[in-house]
Amino acid sequence: MNTLIRLTALISLSYTLTILLKTGDITYYINPRFVPLTKFSLSFLLLLSFLTLVQFLLQLKNGPVTKNTARGVSILVLLACLTPFAFPPKMLGSSMAEQKGRLSIQRQATPQQSDLAQEIDDQQPQVIPDDMVQMKAFTNADGLITLTSNNYLELLFDMLDNQQRYLGKELEVTGFILHHKALKPDQYLVARYAIACCAADATIIGFVVEGTTSIPDNSWVKIRGTVTHFDQDSQPIVKVTSIEQIEQPTDPYIYQY
Amino acid sequence: MYESRASKKHKSFTRIIALFIVMNVILIIGAQAQLANSSVLRQLQLGVPGDLHVIFFSIIIEALPFIVIGVVGSTLLELFVSPDTIRRLLPKTWFLGIGVAGLLGLLFPFCECGLVPIVRRLMQKGVPAPLAAVFLLAAPVVNPVVGLATHFAFFTRPEFVYWRLGGAYLIAVIVGFLLINSQGGKNPSKTNYSANYCGCGFLHNYSRDNSLKTKLTNAFTHSQEEFFTIMHYLVIGAFLAATAQTFLPRVWLAAAGSHETGSVGVMMLVAFVLSLCSGADAFVANTFVSTFTPGSIVAFMVFGPMIDLKNTLMMLSSFNLGFVARLVFWVSILSFIVGVAINKLGVIGS
Numbered sequence A: 001m002n003t004l005i006r007l008t009a010l011i012s013l014s015y016t017l018t019i020l021l022k023t024g025d026i027t028y029y030i031n032p033r034f035v036p037l038t039k040f041s042l043s044f045l046l047l048l049s050f051l052t053l054v055q056f057l058l059q060l061k062n063g064p065v066t067k068n069t070a071r072g073v074s075i076l077v078l079l080a081c082l083t084p085f086a087f088p089p090k091m092l093g094s095s096m097a098e099q100k101g102r103l104s105i106q107r108q109a110t111p112q113q114s115d116l117a118q119e120i121d122d123q124q125p126q127v128i129p130d131d132m133v134q135m136k137a138f139t140n141a142d143g144l145i146t147l148t149s150n151n152y153l154e155l156l157f158d159m160l161d162n163q164q165r166y167l168g169k170e171l172e173v174t175g176f177i178l179h180h181k182a183l184k185p186d187q188y189l190v191a192r193y194a195i196a197c198c199a200a201d202a203t204i205i206g207f208v209v210e211g212t213t214s215i216p217d218n219s220w221v222k223i224r225g226t227v228t229h230f231d232q233d234s235q236p237i238v239k240v241t242s243i244e245q246i247e248q249p250t251d252p253y254i255y256q257y
Numbered sequence B: 001m002y003e004s005r006a007s008k009k010h011k012s013f014t015r016i017i018a019l020f021i022v023m024n025v026i027l028i029i030g031a032q033a034q035l036a037n038s039s040v041l042r043q044l045q046l047g048v049p050g051d052l053h054v055i056f057f058s059i060i061i062e063a064l065p066f067i068v069i070g071v072v073g074s075t076l077l078e079l080f081v082s083p084d085t086i087r088r089l090l091p092k093t094w095f096l097g098i099g100v101a102g103l104l105g106l107l108f109p110f111c112e113c114g115l116v117p118i119v120r121r122l123m124q125k126g127v128p129a130p131l132a133a134v135f136l137l138a139a140p141v142v143n144p145v146v147g148l149a150t151h152f153a154f155f156t157r158p159e160f161v162y163w164r165l166g167g168a169y170l171i172a173v174i175v176g177f178l179l180i181n182s183q184g185g186k187n188p189s190k191t192n193y194s195a196n197y198c199g200c201g202f203l204h205n206y207s208r209d210n211s212l213k214t215k216l217t218n219a220f221t222h223s224q225e226e227f228f229t230i231m232h233y234l235v236i237g238a239f240l241a242a243t244a245q246t247f248l249p250r251v252w253l254a255a256a257g258s259h260e261t262g263s264v265g266v267m268m269l270v271a272f273v274l275s276l277c278s279g280a281d282a283f284v285a286n287t288f289v290s291t292f293t294p295g296s297i298v299a300f301m302v303f304g305p306m307i308d309l310k311n312t313l314m315m316l317s318s319f320n321l322g323f324v325a326r327l328v329f330w331v332s333i334l335s336f337i338v339g340v341a342i343n344k345l346g347v348i349g350s
Helices: A002-023 A032-062 A071-086 A111-123 A129-138 A152-161 B002-035 B039-046 B048-080 B083-089 B094-101 B112-124 B129-138 B144-153 B158-182 B193-197 B212-247 B250-254 B262-274 B281-286 B294-306 B309-318 B321-345
Strands: A144-146 A170-178 A187-195 A203-210 A220-230 A236-245 A253-255
Touching (some): A002 A032, A002 A071, A071 B048, A071 B212, B048 B112, B048 B212, B094 B129, B094 B158, B144 B158, B158 B294, B158 B321, B212 B309, B262 B294, B262 B309, B262 B321
Parallel strands (some): A144 A170, A203 A236
Antiparallel strands (some): A170 A220
16 A cells, blocks of 8 residues: 555656646746756656556565555655645745845945946946946847846846946836835835745845836736836836736746856 | 465455545546636635745755755665775774865765765765764755855855855864764664665565665665655655745844844744755845844855754654754754854954
């Protein structure tokens, strides 16, 4: 019986992983970078399932040799392996967002360095064409900066490094609405989850929008707005010019490194 | 004779029926759950329980490959490395041995899930407990992967990387020396492990029978045993960690954030409960930087990979209670001291 429970657990876990890999829903749980590792564990599970099946058939033929002692262990694992059938993959909801911290991106250079940068900035602006080039790359013909899942973090970093360049610029960004407790009542976040390894380490990133909205938390929106200023934590504050509700994108998370 | 044959047949018949029923139940539940538009289940799936499950299952998926590596590695050790080989490779003095054991993570960048079965096997092969413990504690932190991740998370503040890796090495080595006195050469791994847990159909007779078939059969049964034992602790740990992440109000924590000693204790507790992978915890630590003292952030990143809920449960599956308790005790005290010292001395400016 123990063998049977184990066999069921192994098969259902292998099945779940196969489906997740096939549909790509695995990215709701882990960074796509780790997909090869999951494939590796899947192949081990399949091998173990096969051997356990052989073991089970042998036991059917010969009868069990030893008495079962640790059925609880197997049942617990089986239960865990069955849970995905009851809970289909989904994105973390905004109910979790209050629990998760907001990633404060540590890009403020040490004082001496920023002074130095400031000096260079003042005296010879032509020294830093690289940043201009980088910013150009994100900007389309109308000077609109579009943030996508792929350039999100890169752009956010660049923004914090070169705050002056982005002031007054128009940007387009998607995210879900979140009225975070740490914000003022007339502010809300157009937020995304950033994930390093798996959903357990998700953190909130996003743009603080000044104003109010009737759109409820957790609904996805695409906004256009201008960067009005940076707050004391050097997070950009955006004033919205247009906002529209959209479907949740297929890649709702942003993956770090 | 006739009787037993008949009862055996009867037994196998019930087994097949049972298999059939279990499979059916799974399929029905699965189909129901996927199609469910009915309000209650849907609410559950989309609401907080759904979030809890995402976190719970993501921890399991993320840890799975490392557990597999651990189980396979431990099986290979069992099959191909004799205690004699290990004895020859061991350094001759405690000092050298412990110093080197703490750096082995640079060569074997395992995370803590995979280490437990390997370290247990190493102990059974004759590696002294203090050496194995130093490896177990240091490797999840003092390794290139974690160094890189921490570097990314604290881009402009390399002090955090140095203090994290240095602090972890120091703590692991000190615990190693402390264990020489209390533990010495005693082997804390559970020797009655397979006998206790074995419900498989094979007799574990470690006779002189060294045929390939016996070896492979043993390898399989051990892999399976180890996999399930570790998995069931992972399941418990992941569930508790996911529950804590979902329901523990973060606001409560913020209150203790700026206290020089209190913040260190709180962050260690958070690290223990969250049970994050050592490759990822730096990014979570980053979210606390603005509200917590630097020492507490370092304590979080040093203590978490060595001791956390998930990994303590996994250690209990392999080592006896006294040994695990000793590890938890010393690592907690030392991490706390390191964290508080960083705050008091102000070595990392906030």
